[in-house]
Amino acid sequence: MSNYVIGLSAYFHDSAAAIGADGRLIAAVAEERFSRIKHDSAFPTNALNHCLAEAGITPDEVDRIVFYERPHYKFLHVIKRHMAHYPFRPLSFSRSIMHWMSEKLWVRTRLSRDLDIDPRKIGFTEHHHSHAACAFYASPFDEAGILTLDGVGENNCGLLAKGSRTEGIETLQTQTFPDSLGLIYAALTGYLGFEPNSGECSTMALASYGEPEFMEFFDHLIQLDGNGQFRVDTSYFDFTADADHFYKPQLSEKLGGPFRNAGVGFSSFKPIEDQTASDDNRKAANVAASLQRKTEEVIEALAATVREKAGSSNLCLAGGIAFNAVANSRIRDSGLFTDVFIPPDPGDGGGAIGAMYAGFADMGVPAPAPTAGQIYAGPRVSVSRMQPLFSNLEKEDWISAAKGGHVSQPNTAPSLLVFEDTTEKHRYLSKALADGAILGWVSGPAEFGPRALGARSILCDPSNIETAERLSTKVKFRAAFRPYALSVTEEDAATLFGTSFRPDLTRWMQSTLSVEGTQREAVRAALHSDGTTRPQIVSKDDHADFHGLLTAFKARSGLGALLNTSFNGAGEPLINTAEEAMVFFARMDLDVLCVENIVITRLNGSKPKP
Ligand SMILES: [Fe+2]
Incomplete structure (x- = not known):
């Protein structure tokens, strides 16, 4: 029988829940994906329910729930900070106290009541220990130095530590408020x-x-x-x-x-x-x-x-x-x-995963090094709802929505294609992309964290500045000074970055790399003015469908790389349901929407000949 541990983060920003079995992550998602409030700080009830459903267990089967920080300890420091300023800002002081007294302090009470579980199963770990556990136990290392830095947790703003998969995490020194x-x-x-x-x-x-x-x-x-x-x-x-x-x-x-x-x-x-x-x-x-x-x-x-x-x-x-x-x-x-x-979400959302790992460590259950693709741990989009929804919409519905939105060709009603063959789907989409299309792409369980990593992405040809400008002005409403990111197959990474580049921190867009001078035009739209890009290097093991699309695009363009930005509207979380994807497509200037094997397109609706 497996050991199940849930980790939770809440009440500051990016509330999230994660669940693992025997030290291995099964599911993780931020509350914002359900509530549709970006950076939602509310208690992650929906995320928690999703995790239980994914694990296929009831709350009484959970061995431990760990909250990512210690509320009473944090509250004490909040009081100390207000003591240093009273009587200034009495309003923010009373608002803060109300929030703490009404909700934030009572995590254990709420969880044991909501889930009807023994309160002794509910524990807490320190904020920066959650960050450290998230980074270390999700890493491939047996031992490592650990550095965490943020705004402030309970009272720490940083932690220097040493991690060992067998001996746990040992604090070396801390950095405290207000030196943050x-x-x-x-x-x-x-x-x-x-x-x-x-x-x-x-x-x-x-x-x-x-x-x-x-x-x-x-x-x-x-x-x-x-x-x-x-x-x-x-x-x-x-x-x-x-x-x-x-x-x-x-x-x-x-x-x-x-x-x-x-x-x-x-x-x-x-x-x-x-x-x-x-x-x-x-x-x-x-x-x-x-x-x-x-x-x-x-x-x-x-x-x-x-x-x-x-x-x-x-x-x-x-x-x-x-x-x-x-x-x-x-x-x-x-x-x-x-x-x-660096984990895909090193922030407070990832603290939920860290709390989960800390729970396993306390139970003496070693966390095995994560496997490929494990960060795709979120909800799936229900593809079965796509076709009935599409067939119930009239041509006039699409045209009316497009005219009220930002669609370049609003009078063209879209058509729906079903692809039984993945290779054929990749071929169709890669041709559309090479012809200048903007693609909304949904594939498999959602990626954890704020970055789109080929599960909920908007994609286009990285060599095409015109398309990228249309993406900025009619889809993303994105300020021109902010560069787009680039996804590239591991097979083509050396072509772009040279043979001596370091691949660490490139799996989830955690770093920048300079693009070889001869290749810059090929990825110009996903390049920063200084010649760097923020790459996601994609392997088949990490995400086979996305890797397949990139590879098919290479057959058209000569390079397995696509401009990749998050599939969301300005100020919104990543899309989470078939309906959200469909409405986004109806109003914004996407040319093609692909949800698993269903493609809705404003382009010529016929499938290409093999
Ligand atoms: Fe933090």
């Missing part, structure tokens, strides 16, 4: 006009257009002690305020902001010398570049301490900071480590 790299990055993200705790990827993208003009100030702001710790000059910040107001007016005297149009005038489709941003927007890019460089320096310094203290040439990295693909690349290329691992 994640909070500084969030504060500056708000200062640049993006949404804190969500728009950090925009800050990172903006940084590549700027020069680190403000390094002297950032060197003062964040001071490394040479022993793997750093101090933040908090006179410029108030981290007890709402995230939008983390920065104080004093910051503007140094940096000339706050900024509200950062990114305007920059385009990833143009070379760096052809950018047309205003002086103010260039200054914003310089602020971002300074912050980014300082961030990289701090992470590298801390990683060097982990290398020394843990004594391992492997590194596992997690916490929200590990979403920073440019900083991750610097660690990989630093020469400090032979191999670096």
Whole structure:
């Protein structure tokens, strides 16, 4: 009989649930996929139910449930922070207390009541231990150094640790509030006009257009002690305020902001010398570049301490900071480590998986190294609902929806094709893509984490700038300064990146790589202005259907690579149901929608001849 452990994260952002049997992950999904609220922080009831259903068990068969942090410990630190500021912000203080007292403190009570299980089965682990467990137990390593960095957990903002598959995770040192790299990055993200705790990827993208003009100030702001710790000059910040107001007016005297149009005038489709941003927007890019460089320096310094203290040439990295693909690349290329691992969701959503692994470790059940494709652990789209839904829609329904939406050819009603043969499906879709189509692609269980990895993706020809611009303006409404990502087969990776590239951190778009000069035109639409891209290198073992599509596209274009962006609307989570996919297709300028073996197309509806 198997041991079942559930891990949960909730109440800050990216609530999620994960379930494993005998140390192996079975299912994991974020609550946002069901609630349709991006970064949903609510208790993950839907995600939890999905996990139980996937495991095919009832709650009484669960051996342990582990929450990803310790609420009472965290609450104590919230009180301490408010004590330091009272009587300022009495409203936010009382709101915070209400939320804690009404819900956040009572995780055990709620779970035991909702699931009707013994409260002794419910446990807690520390926030950064969840991050560390998520990174280490999901890695291929038997032993590794571990570095976690984020905004703040209970009171820690970072952890340096050592992981052993047999002996567990040993804390080496911690970084505590308010000396937080994640909070500084969030504060500056708000200062640049993006949404804190969500728009950090925009800050990172903006940084590549700027020069680190403000390094002297950032060197003062964040001071490394040479022993793997750093101090933040908090006179410029108030981290007890709402995230939008983390920065104080004093910051503007140094940096000339706050900024509200950062990114305007920059385009990833143009070379760096052809950018047309205003002086103010260039200054914003310089602020971002300074912050980014300082961030990289701090992470590298801390990683060097982990290398020394843990004594391992492997590194596992997690916490929200590990979403920073440019900083991750610097660690990989630093020469400090032979191999670096970052899970597909190193943030708080991934904390649910970490809590699950921590639960198994407490029970003495060793987590085996994960197998290929294991991150495709989310819900499937019900393909059986596609055909009945399609047949009940009239031509006028499609035309009316398209005219009210963003469809280039709104008068063309789509047709539906059923492919019994996967090769034939790949052939049809690859021709459409080579002809300039934008494809909504759904295949198998959803990927865990915020990045689309070929299970819920929108795809197009990476050499076709015109198509990519249509994708930006009529499908994704994406700011031009943010580059798209690229999926490429493992067989063609060396063609793009050279034979000596390092493949670690390329499985789930965790890093950037420079594209060989001769190949840049072939992937121009998925290339950043600096000649890099954020690749997903796809193997047949990881995702056979997606790999098959990429391979079929190679037969048309000469390269097994596609521009890959997430299948969602602006500000929405990845699509989760047949109905959501169909409605998205009806309103947006997708030319083809493929859900498993069903294809709905606005192109010539006939299947190609073999
Ligand atoms: Fe975190």
